[in-house]
Amino acid sequence: MTVDRLLPTDEARDLIALTRDVADKVLAPIADAHEKSETYPEGVFATLGEAGLLSLPYPEEWGGGAQTYEVYLQVLEELAARWAAIAVAVSVHSLACHPLMSFGTEKQKQRWLPDMLGGSTIGAYSLSEPQAGSDAAALACKATASADGSSYTVNGSKAWITHGGIADFYNLFARTGEGSKGISCFLVPRDTAGLSFGKPEEKMGLHAVPTTAAHYDNAVVDAGRRIGAEGQGLQxxxxxxxxxxxxxxxxxxxxxxxxxxxxxxxxxxxxxxxxxxxxxxxxxxxxxxxxxxxxxxxxxxxxxxxxxxxxxxxxxxxxxxxxxxxxxxxxxxxxxxxxxxxxxxxxxxxxxxxxxxxxxxxxxxxxxxxxxxxxxxxxxxxx
Structure with missing residues (x-):
């Protein structure tokens, strides 16, 4: 059935109607086939981006939809009712835009945020590690600053990355010092030399969007891609x-x-x-x-x-x-x-x-x- 939603504005009602239309015409007809064959739905996220569904809770000045969380979450629910894997990936993308939006410099935002919010680039979140899930302070993946401070060399592994190997950028949380205040955040592009991905996990569900590990082997990340101050990662x-x-x-x-x-x-x-x-x-x-x-x-x-x-x-x-x-x-x-x-x-x-x-x-x-x-x-x- 169609949920009778109590929405705050006419704009919100139009947005939910648009979401239902896209979900019914684009997602629902192909969801079962892709889940059974465990194949990635090429082009789906570009369609969602063109419809403005990948940037809803962010400001219009950066290309966002300027929607409240009350409305954004109901859009996610509508997507999930047709195809949970896609809805999870949309939620993760929104999460992946947060560090840059909230902690990035104006220069960093101008460079990367419009494409991220417009759906031209899809993001992923790299916090968990094989031995550090709920205990984020136990991260071991290490980013070592160069002598001149212009770059970091990253070594270690991350785990459970939704969209791993497919996403265009990764919010990497890596150790730059000791203790819980020794973690920093980096915006790492997929084509970084030394960054590789494991084979997709053989999961119980959400088969159409891969979940992988990531491995950093002397991967060099420009210091300009650090988001926030050094040691601010866990915050x-x-x-x-x-x-x-x-x-x-x-x-x-x-x-x-x-x-x-x-x-x-x-x-x-x-x-x-x-x-x-x-x-x-x-x-x-x-x-x-x-x-x-x-x-x-x-x-x-x-x-x-x-x-x-x-x-x-x-x-x-x-x-x-x-x-x-x-x-x-x-x-x-x-x-x-x-x-x-x-x-x-x-x-x-x-x-x-x-x-x-x-x-x-x-x-x-x-x-x-x-x-x-x-x-x-x-x-x-x-x-």
Whole structure:
């Protein structure tokens, strides 16, 4: 079904209508084929860029859409309801633009930001490492400054990079000193000599967009590509995490909404014991619980987004939204498979794909165990 959204402006309503049109005509018809064949959808991100869907939460002066997070997240949800892999990559691209937008110099912004926001170049985020996921302060990938300070030589590996090997630029967080204040941020182009990528991970879901490791072997990065001050890397990385968590919350709600829609449609067609199965109370109540979970999860991310837009503290709310939405997505998609019965366990229907895709939302942008830690610490401090 089409979600009846309460949007703040006519412009926002037009944007959602545009998103639905693009998602239905460009994404939905090819999603299943690319997910099954595990092939990258060439040209899709250029189309999204031309439609202005890759720059929504950024200022117009740099080519952005100047949309509130309340609206941007609902666009992500609409994309995810058709194709989660694409929506995740859009969220990651937005995350990858944040360091330059928030911490870059005017010269750096003028040089790179218009292409990034216009969709001419697609970005990726390189924070995690094979032995440093949730514990970002344990990063080992090292960037050593040259004697004249004009460049850095990077050695080490990064892991779990969405769009790895395909993205045009990478926000690299590498060690330039000791301790948690010894991390710096760099904007690294894909064609940097000494930068290579591992084979795509064999994932449970999100097959159409690759996730890879990156390896730096004496890769030289110009000092002009350092974003922010030396040692400011973790501040930059953490400043974007709350926004990134809201992006994943919205994606999770989109996945859950799609599963609910499919389950309701199937339950209205399938008959058992002389009645549509939706008319059996046991199944009708299951669908009702699924709908309540989706609506509650959407309300959670919208509450956090509105706090962000109003300039209020929202870190705890972002963690709550990420936790609630992704747990809801896992339950709703699992229940959708149950509604389909044996057919739900086959690849003839997309609910099994939605169930596989929902799982990763509980893991990336901070596992749900990390979200519980953030929330509990906020409660301890009275936030």
């Amino acid at each position: 930059i990385a953490f400043s974007a995490l709350d926004s990134g968590r809201l992006g994943i919350a919205a994606v999770a709600v989109g996945i859950a909404q799609a599963a609910l829609d499919d389950a309701v449609a199937y339950a209205q067609e399938r008959t058992a014991f002389g009645r549509k199965i939706i008319d059996h109370q046991g199944l009708g109540f299951l669908l009702a619980d699924m709908a309540a979970a989706v609506d509650s999860a959407r309300a959670a991310y919208l509450d956090a987004a509105r706090r962000r837009d109003a300039g209020q503290p929202y870190s705890r709310n972002a963690s709550v939204a990420k936790l609630v939405a992704t747990d809801a997505a896992m339950k709703v998609t699992t229940d959708a498979v149950q509604v389909f019965g044996g057919y739900g366990y086959t690849r003839d229907f997309r609910v099994e794909r939605l169930m596989r895709e929902a799982k990763i939302t509980q893991i990336f942008e901070g596992t749900n165990q990390i979200q519980r830690l953030v929330i509990s610490r906020a409660l301890q401090s009275g936030a």
